[in-house]
Amino acid sequence: MNTKETILAAIKANQPAPARLPVIDHHNLIADGADLTALFCQNLEAGGGSMQRLPDMTAVQQVINEKRAAGGLVLNIIPLAGDIDVVPSSLEILDNLQQVFILGSVAVAENGAVWVTESKMLNRILPFISDQLYLVVYEKQLVSTMHDAYEKIKTNDDGFGVFIASPSKTADIEQSLVIGAHGARELVVLVIANEVA
């Protein structure tokens, strides 16, 4: 037998009698009627991020233009928010990335997390290597809990997907919270009120 077969044979011999898989009937748990946007904002801020509610994509475009005017490397890869930038492949160039604007697809009220997939970030490293990360979501994409989020997304639609809930942070030095460990030092979630996703 090769290693795989040996391991699997040992597991098969040792695994206990079949136990049932529970049904996760989470819809019975959650109280409805909460203001999801307010809750999302509160939890995002608790984690060190911030939220801005904007009327539409035109307003997002204005934010992008302001950042561009300030100089520095800015990348917008949201088609509806104006001109799309070509993403440099060189890590040395991306190391100087100031702001990146990426479209998220689900936002979770209970913890401030936003689901972002590879097809929307183009290069997987962008949300992490950028100094500031701007995630854009439609208000209609807010859900209450992680259960709702996993119902809406398909984790393997893209090769990579990530829930981002805060800027990069650490408390490894004497439990002092410091924002900006390796990844983005700032996370801003732009919630768009009026358009349908």
Add this chain to the structure above:
Amino acid sequence: MKTGIHAALAKDFIRDEARTDWHDETLWWIRQKRDKAAHNLLEWEQLRQWASEIKEHTLSHLHEYLLEFEQNAIANGVQVHWAADAADHNRIIKAIADKHHVKKIVKSKSMLTEECHLNEYLESSGIEVIDTDLGERIVQLRREPPSHIVLPAIHLKKQDVSETFHAHLGTESGNNDPQYLVASARLHLRRKFLEADLAITGVNFAIAETGGIIVCTNEGNADMGAHAAPVHIACMGIEKIIPKAEHLAVFTRLLARSATGQAITSYTSHFHRPRPGREMHIVIVDNGRSRQLGRTDFRNSLKCIRCAACFNTCPVYRRSGGHSYHTAVAGPIGSILNPNLDMKANADLPFASTLCGSCSNVCPVKINIHEQLWKWRQVIAAEGYISGSKKAGMKMMGYVLARPKIYRFAGSVARWMLRHFSFIAKSKKLNPWYKQREMPKAPEKSFREWYLKNR
């Protein structure tokens, strides 16, 4: 590190009383944050029950789920490897590194690679391995093992970190500001990320249904490594499997709340396919886990999701420090996992507990940790791995407790001795109990004598 001596190593740790108190209070503060997060969710106990049952089910179908996972991962373009033990695991990673002429590796937190002593193995072949979790980098620079699975440098104070960074990274001497120290580490590690030939990560969860792996970090170091380097290797124990993506909802709701009191980690990354033109490998490791699966009393330990809530609540861990457990995974959960890996070397660990049960009460997957600690003691005694003095003491105690007359006589003698010859009881050599405690005042009579008079 010497083995079999939790009490002796703990003695070193508690020599500095102020630091011991600080360690104790810091971890208790994290435990309180966990409580606050848990109490914020009305369904907390339901989530724990689901998590425990999902893991129970998975362990009972582990063979099938591992095959399903492998098949789906391969279909995703990932290369899957199987390792029977630590040596296998290290060889597989070295072979992948050699194939790509790797000189520089960045590694995010993986207790499995600590368990396998991967760093030492690769470094002995001249490959640079940089731990990128800040806490892990700190202890790596100090040539120490992590003392906690979630907070690797929890035993250190900021001046220790400042001195370490001054010596190794050239930071200002005496600047103890965490902001400054983190910013310096960020610059140092950013270079390492950009220059790495290979990134190694651990795995928090592996989904059988999709063949994907999930890695949770607050720092983003797993992502910086995996997305910058041309090759990504993820190392997982066989017990990381869960059946479906929907089950991630249960575990992601529990993990960070149990660990640090956060609602979720900053990054919950789902890796399914390598980037175009790049390579992704998954190494599935047994290293004694299939044996633990066969131990009826102890198989539940394989449900662990490594949140370390049991560390933070444990009165022994908080006051003895992670290094006193002399293993990669310390704390209560480590004390029920490690005897399976090496019963003789880790025979002391199940005794490093008061059996208060707090660990079981905070465990998000409901492992009966304190009961397993108690059961391991019996296995270890039966296998003959306890010290002669402990064995003799227990035998004597058993003899006396089984004979009421002798017990009563011994009690009256002890009370008389304590009154008239208390220096004997206060000899730390003869009475180790006295080492950190005051002897009580000897009562005039036993409870039995009092009861017979007053009933």
